[in-house]
Amino acid sequence: MKKIVAALSSLAVAAAASVTAFAAAPRDVTRIDRSTDPQSADTLLSAEIDPAYILTIPKDVKVEFNALKTDFGTAELTQARLAKGKCVQLRVTADNKMENQTDSSKNLPYRISGETDGSSAEDISVTVCEFTKTGDKLGMFINITQEDWNKAYSGEYSDTVTFEIRYTGSQLGGSIIGSGTGGSDGNG
Amino acid sequence: MKKIISAAAAIALACGASITAFATDAPVLDKTVIKNVQGSTDPDPAQANTTVQFSCDPKYTVTIPKTIDLSTENTDGTFSGTGSVEAEDVCIGADQKVNVKISSTSGFTLSETGSSATLAYEVKNGTTVFANNDTVASFTNCESDSTELTFVTKTAPQYSGSYTDTVVFVISVGA
Numbered sequence A: 001m002k003k004i005v006a007a008l009s010s011l012a013v014a015a016a017a018s019v020t021a022f023a024a025a026p027r028d029v030t031r032i033d034r035s036t037d038p039q040s041a042d043t044l045l046s047a048e049i050d051p052a053y054i055l056t057i058p059k060d061v062k063v064e065f066n067a068l069k070t071d072f073g074t075a076e077l078t079q080a081r082l083a084k085g086k087c088v089q090l091r092v093t094a095d096n097k098m099e100n101q102t103d104s105s106k107n108l109p110y111r112i113s114g115e116t117d118g119s120s121a122e123d124i125s126v127t128v129c130e131f132t133k134t135g136d137k138l139g140m141f142i143n144i145t146q147e148d149w150n151k152a153y154s155g156e157y158s159d160t161v162t163f164e165i166r167y168t169g170s171q172l173g174g175s176i177i178g179s180g181t182g183g184s185d186g187n188g
Numbered sequence B: 001m002k003k004i005i006s007a008a009a010a011i012a013l014a015c016g017a018s019i020t021a022f023a024t025d026a027p028v029l030d031k032t033v034i035k036n037v038q039g040s041t042d043p044d045p046a047q048a049n050t051t052v053q054f055s056c057d058p059k060y061t062v063t064i065p066k067t068i069d070l071s072t073e074n075t076d077g078t079f080s081g082t083g084s085v086e087a088e089d090v091c092i093g094a095d096q097k098v099n100v101k102i103s104s105t106s107g108f109t110l111s112e113t114g115s116s117a118t119l120a121y122e123v124k125n126g127t128t129v130f131a132n133n134d135t136v137a138s139f140t141n142c143e144s145d146s147t148e149l150t151f152v153t154k155t156a157p158q159y160s161g162s163y164t165d166t167v168v169f170v171i172s173v174g175a
Helices: A002-016 A146-151 B002-016
Strands: A029-033 A040-049 A052-056 A069-083 A086-093 A097-100 A107-109 A111-116 A119-121 A129-131 A137-143 A162-169 B035-037 B040-042 B059-065 B067-069 B079-091 B097-103 B109-112 B118-125 B128-130 B135-139 B142-153 B159-174
Touching: A029 A040, A040 B059, A040 B079, A040 B118, A052 A086, A069 A086, A069 A129, A069 B159, A107 A146, A129 A137, B059 B097, B059 B159, B067 B079, B079 B097, B079 B135, B118 B135, B118 B159, B135 B142
Parallel strands: A040 B067
Antiparallel strands: A029 B059, A040 B159, A052 A069, A069 A137, A086 A129, A086 A162, A097 A107, A111 A119, A111 A137, B035 B040, B059 B079, B079 B142, B097 B135, B097 B159, B109 B118, B109 B159, B118 B128, B118 B142
16 A cells, blocks of 8 residues: 555656756847838848968078088968958078087088078068068078188088968068068067 | 424525526527418518628738857858848738838848948848849738748958848839
8 A cells, every 4th residue: 555655646746747948049130020110120140260371481491511502492372361451470590500519619601591482581580571472481590601612621510490380460561571670589 | 303393494595596697698689580370481582681791900010130140150251140031920911022121221232330341242042032122922812821041141241340231112003
C-alpha cells in the first residue's frame, strides 16, 4: 500500500512539474499596415571590414666575391586591406658590416639600397619605407665597394638584417621610400 | 425512524437548492416565411430570395528589417548580408499587389565612418540585380509570403573600416 501511494505521489509531482519555455528572440523589424503613415521604413546597412595585410620579405642571400651589387630580394605587400591613411611601414636595421666568422675584428662594410617604381634610396636603413596597397614592392640590393673588397681578409662573413613591420599612419602619402625621415632607432 | 427523517430532510434540502441558469440570447429572425393555407401559398409562387454577401476591407502587414549586416566575407573578397521583406494577411483587390520599392540616396554606396572611403554594393534576389527605386517584392492575396534580398559589395574592399548606408523601403498597392 505504501509503495502504491508513493508511486501515485511521484506521478502527481511529475505531472505538476513545470518546464521553462523560452520565447523566440524578438526580431528587430518595422511593421507596416494600411494605417501606417508613412508607408515606408528605413533599413540601416552596415559592414565592419577589419584591416589585413601580407608583407613578404626576403630570406638569406649569398654575396659573391667582388660583387658590387647583389640582389637581396623584394619586400612586397601581396595582400592589403588597410584603413585609409594607414600603411604597413617597413624599417630595415643592419650593422652595415659583415663580420668575419673566425675573427670578429675583421669586417666587410656593405650598404642596403632600395629601388621601387620611380624612386630609390642609397641606404634604406636610414629611411622610412611604407606600403599602402596590394602590389607595392621594394627591391633591395647589397652594395659593397671595390675598395672594401680589396681590403677584405679571406674567410666567411655574415650579418643579420632585421625587418621591423608596423601598421601605422602613413607619413609619405603614397610614396614607398621616404627621404631620410626615419631611422633604425624606431623614430619617425 | 431517524434514518427515514434524515433521508427526507436531505431530499428536501436538495429540492430547495437553487442553480443559476444563464439565459441564451433570443435569436433575431430575419427570414421569409412561406405559408400554405388551404392549397394556396403566401407568397405565390412559393419562393424566397436570400442575399449572400461578404465584405473585406483591404488589409496587409509588411515587415521590413531595421538593420542588415554585411558580415559574410565571400571567397572573392566581397562582403554580403541578407534580409527578408515579409507580408502577411494580405487581402486586396483581385488585380492588385502590395509592391515594395527600395531606394538609396547614395545610389547603393556604403560610406566609411571617419574617412572618405566608399564601397559600392548591389541589391539582389537570386540572380536578379535591382536598380535604385526598383520594386524588389510584390505580394498578392496571401496568408504569408516573403522575399529574401541579398546585399553584396561589388568589389573586395580596398580599405578597412566601418561602412554604413541607409535604404528606404516604400510600400504601395497597385497593379
